[in-house]
Amino acid sequence: MVFPILPFFTNGKDLRSVVEVKPFISLSGQALLDLSQIEIAEAAAFVEENTAFKFVCGLLKSDHQISDNDIISFVNSGIAVLFVANETEATRLQDLGIPKERVAVDSGSAYASRFEVVQDFQKDLIIDAGSLTETQMAQSLISTLRTDRADKLYTTLVVDSYERCLGLVYSSEESIKLAIQKQVGIYYSRSRNEIWEKGLTSGNTQKLVNIRLDCDGDALKFVVVQEGKKSDFCHLNTASCYGEFQSGLVGLEQLLRQRFENAPEKSYTRRLFNDPDLLTAKIKEEAEELTEANTKSEISWEAADLFYFAMVKLVASGVSLEAVERNLHIKHLKVTRRQGDAKAKFIKQETKPQPAQETESSLSGLINLAVVSGKDKKGVEAALERPIQRTSEIMHLVNPIVEKVKSEGNKALIEFTNKFDGVKLENPVLEAPFPEEYLEGLTQEMRDALDLSIENVRKFHDAQLQKEVLQVETQPGVLCSRFPRPIEKVGLYIPGGTAVLPSTALMLGVPARVAQCKEIVFASPPRKSDGRVSPEVVYVAQKVGASKIVLAGGAQAVAAMAYGTETIPKVDKILGPGNQFVTAAKMYVQNDTQALCSIDMPAGPSEVLVVADEHADADFVASDLLSQAEHGIDSQVILVGVSLSEQKIAEIQNALHEQALKLPRVDIVRKCIAHSSAVLCDSYEEAFDMSNDYAPEHLILQIKDAADYVPLVFNAGSVFVGAYTPESCGDYSSGTNHTLPTYGYARQYSGVNTGTFQKFITAQSVTPEGLENIGRAVMTVAKVEGLDAHRNAIKIRMQKLGQLPENFQ
């Protein structure tokens, strides 16, 4: 039986202050939140911060309109049971996937809960937390208790916050009142026949955390935290009246806490506390060993090791085991929204997809985005996490490839092309002029399409070309200037793994040509069928004047261009998108001073974020999401909905599913959609904040008066404004560049532009007058830096010019 009073919290803003002012409320261990007045984030914070409230319920008032997604988000924030007005409401929740036992229906005088605590919560004992008093708490408890003992005392079991039994004591009505009032362990001593405040003489005091009753109301349970120096409960100086506790995880936590305070300097545990890199390595090592363990004894051995190091991390970070348990509890309370059920009425009958069988990634399930409420901060954070491998993991694979190509040149390149692309080559380089036969199969229609795209990209990038010398006279006689120069040799990577992308060839080749780079080298994986690259890529290479096409992809192609081989020139800069191997290799060579090679940016797996409102055309939105989803299984597409109705969401999901099923790359799409999401916001500002935070490669605005919102965009690779601006236009033909920063790097990088192929050199010219104007300042600053030669270079000149006396020091 739980505490008889259920405190009712009606105001989100006051949640924290009520608990602070009236800490005795938490002794009940339970709370009912009015979900019409409390935000999802406030509920989540309440559950997370107030660990004493083990059982948090939510009241759904029937006159309050609340969306399905918000209900799910509330439940996922840690609400154990939803109180509803009637069976219709209860059915709605069950249709959403909320288990029956987690819904308590109003029976007139009570809400009957059958989850975790089996209890009827009487309505007259649901009391506004703001007006609740200690006396009410104590009286309600006492009036519920019964005892058949002659001395009228109540048997009281005392446990710690891990529910480990500390001992058995007795309470009187008076001691109960005092314990609630002071929130400490106060009992009744039968030997002394008086009220007994635990620890007053021994110093081993107790903080009272929670009070519960047993099933028939004749025994109490006090959950306490021992606060004394030795934190012993028993008068025999042991942790409990039944002796010391067995070690276990709680024991280990206590031990490590003591070690954290006073472990000897040279001990291993101290080393672990002091060296986060060592601790990280150990956790990884033990995790790997656990995955490799096979027998029962191996598994338990390795799991124990992993728990040990994980516990060191917890203690070193000040995180308690209780907080971890709390997390497990919240995760246990999470529900997954039942796909399709709630929206069946919106799905067209003739194309109604089958409900998801197992998971979203299952081959027969709905191709639908997971829906998250924007108020569910943790949910949003998880939804916007990109599905990429950790740098350390991918580098682990890429480093040996790069090193081998660096040392063995073409031989290694040929080997890797055989291994990863299944093509055996004699010669990995195609030299210009490219043989006509390589253009075989190129239709006139294709030439025209490529020409149109090339011309638009040229126009837009030509307009960006900085030719002029910038000059500023900062002081009379001090002329500063800056002039552009093309980067001499550039290596352009054209992806070819899951799709051949001649469009990328032109997006890179055209601005390189516009900027007048002296040597343009292409690299692209050869096709399995004939070991060549596609005629479209060769056509573009010819048009932009590329000198060579390296017939290789992945990290090996990047390495070949960064370090050079017998027949491949070492380039100064590598540009172009690619999968995670390509991107990691680019980042690797950029950091290797031996390569002396820069890169454009990390341009990895394609991604798009579509902001859509109720005016958006569901088919358009779905088509844009799919156009990036089909790039690869590591792509991510995000829909940010602004005040979308349930019907619009259903239309978009339905369109997504229908269109996806007709795509030849449906399997890739399905996997991409499985880690993509729709986040629902209440305002445009919220949507743009979220988008700026995510910093998408492509941002599509399918909202009313879209152009008016462009000023709110701060982080994005390229923006597509309005219903008739699909992202595909930018991918191929409008004129903007499609090589854009991904992984959130749009925060600090621009997409490829003409300037990416240029560098800027500054120059200055100082006359005697100019030297007189700035010379003394230079000398003063050089002096404070202790760099006398710098100072002398001025002094000598100024003295010769008679601007300083001969004896000037």
Ligand SMILES: NC(=O)c1ccc[n+]([C@@H]2O[C@H](COP(=O)([O-])OP(=O)(O)OC[C@H]3O[C@@H](n4cnc5c(N)ncnc54)[C@H](O)[C@@H]3O)[C@@H](O)[C@H]2O)c1
């Ligand atoms: N951000 C942008 O501007 C932009 C533009 C166009 C394309 N893209 C992205 O570029 C990517 C292209 O990827 P892709 O895979 O189709 O082609 P890719 O050419 O980038 O990669 C293919 C190469 O990867 C290597 N590889 C594959 N598996 C490997 C493994 N297990 N170990 C080592 N190397 C391996 C192979 O050498 C292969 O040649 C897509 O993710 C697409 O979304 C991004």
Ligand SMILES: N[C@H](CO)Cc1c[nH]c[nH+]1
């Ligand atoms: N959308 C890709 C950039 O992320 C570029 C591309 C090429 N072809 C089709 N799309």
Ligand SMILES: [Zn+2]
């Ligand atoms: Zn694309």
